[in-house]
Amino acid sequence: MIYFLLIINFICFVVFYVDKKRAIKHQRRISENTLLSLMLLGGTIGGVLGMFIFRHKISKKSFLLKFGLIFIIQVVLMYFFKKYI
Known part of the structure; x- marks a missing residue:
């Protein structure tokens, strides 16, 4: 479970980075549903870090x-x- 959370948070962080870069370059963006889905699957910490760092x-x-x-x-x-449980 720990490995899954580490991986999903890393992926979420990277996806926020990619989306920010695409926004700056006025390219096709990653959907908000994708960003929120990654956060819902456990990538909340990575998403929050991506939101604030970028x-x-x-x-x-x-x-x-x-x-x-x-x-x-x-x-x-x-x-x-x-x-x-």
């Missing part, structure tokens, strides 16, 4: 709202798994 998607309120929802879902799931 200053990417930090001013887009709709994206931040969806990210917040994903974060809350993950916290609730961790609570229930820790409590009942």
Whole structure:
């Protein structure tokens, strides 16, 4: 499980980097659904690092709202798994 989380966070971080570079060059972008899906699969830390280090998607309120929802879902799931498993 630890290896999976390390890999998915690294992938998410790199995808945020690639999307930021594409945005700067006005090229075809990576969809927000892809970014959010990677975060939902466990890449939240990599996504947050990518957002702040590359200053990417930090001013887009709709994206931040969806990210917040994903974060809350993950916290609730961790609570229930820790409590009942």
